[in-house]
Amino acid sequence: MDDTETLIRRATVAVNSGKPDEAQRLCEQGLARDPGDPVLHHLLAAVLFSRGVMAPARAHIDVSLAKRPNNAPARLLAARIARSEGQFDAALLHLDAAIAAGPQREMFIEKARTLDMAGLRDQARGAWQAILKVIPGHQEATARLGLLAWEDGDPATAAKLLAQATATNAPASVWFNLGLARQDLRDHRGAASAYCKAFELKPDHAEAALNLGISLQEVGGLDAAMDAYGKAYRLRPQLFGSIAMALTSASHGRLWLDEDQLRRALGG
Incomplete structure (x- = not known):
């Protein structure tokens, strides 16, 4: 039977090889034998987080941090878990602790993202500007x-x-x-x-198709605009009102008196 160190090594290889099932099995096998091992808890938290299983991931990373509070990678993972749950204050505390333990560029980028997501605009702007100074x-x-x-x-x-x-x-x-x-x-x-x-990059981006139609219409490309509007409408029929308004209000437009006729034209 493999010892804990061997299981950790095998689980790490499984994580890096994109085999979460195997990694989770190995972590759970190791924790059944050594319930307090912080590395196994960290690895299992990472696997669960990658699968969107947040509450157990948080529980495992908390156990790991209780044993290794100054472990920067564990703090970084805890921050990502907290941020995914909308716990921005907790995420920032973890990130500050990670930076204090071993500052790396990735941590500063994660902090900027977290500030941004938390709606702390001025702090986020300062954080992104600082990153640009270091990484032009x-x-x-x-x-x-x-x-x-x-x-x-x-x-x-x-x-x-x-x-x-x-x-x-x-x-x-x-x-x-x-x-x-x-x-x-x-x-x-x-x-x-x-x-x-x-x-082109996101073919289900209805708003991009709608705004493409508006821009094309503004330069007089009404046929191309109608094609874009049709794509937007077929992706999201709720945009019909916006399309109808754009067609009648822009400098290069077309007046549609029959709503059903316009829907048929957009429906293709």
């Missing part, structure tokens, strides 16, 4: 600062930052936010390009 061009920091600038009513700064964030592979959300900033600047062609990319 950091995509997530640039994108988050761009969104914060847009939310503050500064679309020019937002568009600049978000364009920088899309210089390397960026998720649909960043392209969508770039579209919003460009739209506010009345750069409708640039906005359409950004929304098109967002929709």
